[in-house]
Amino acid sequence: LKNADLAIVFDVGDFTRTRVIKDLIDDYGISVMNIDHHPHPENHGFTYNIVDIKSAATGCMVRSYLKEAREKPLTKEICDGIYTAVMTDTGCFRYSNTDTYCHSIAIECLENGVNTNLIYQKIYENSSKKRVSVLGEMISNISYDLEGEFAWSIVTNGVMKKYNATKNDLEGFADFIRSIEGVEVALVIYEADLRSCRINFRSNGRFTVNNIAKSFGGGGHAFASGAVVNKPLDEAKKEIINNTKNMIQEQMGTT
Incomplete structure (x- = not known):
């Protein structure tokens, strides 16, 4: 990496989420290009920030670029990546962001031999036993407010250590809560370490949640966003839950 002239990252709404990679890039003074469809603050930290917030997926942006820049047809390997994205x-x-261009890309990928069933299985039907155990703990701790329209749960370090789980085992937890009947906004708080926690928001579309994430220094899409809160869980959880509830109530006055 130290010999690279340019690092290209994709779909990174917050540069700090790259963690070790960001540290290496900073240490070596490498220029960074981000290709993304998330809105970004002015101090995003990228050398070049190519953003199209109207694009349903970063993969759509990549496909559009390749269509202009590449003379040869796309290989199956390239289509595998684009379809997955x-x-x-x-x-x-x-999701509501899905448009006809997304489906046209899917058709093109199918015509190039992409095994859509295999890709789906690898991503969504490949849960580890650790993940299922942590998911069970998360489900058992779900709380509700605002007549069931706001639901949240907390995953502590203790639970993570109990099952020897990793961050990768936590994907999709907020989406699960959002799928519960009557829930409009879902929140999951993860204890990252003794000094910070991560929060993930999901909305069914009635309320925007990126404004809530921004209030904690994060961001993302209108209906899917997150942030890192640099406070211990015990100190942060009440503030996170109350602020989220208040912002939902503010929007209730306009919906």
């Missing part, structure tokens, strides 16, 4: 960014083509 578009599928995951659109919730398997279910």
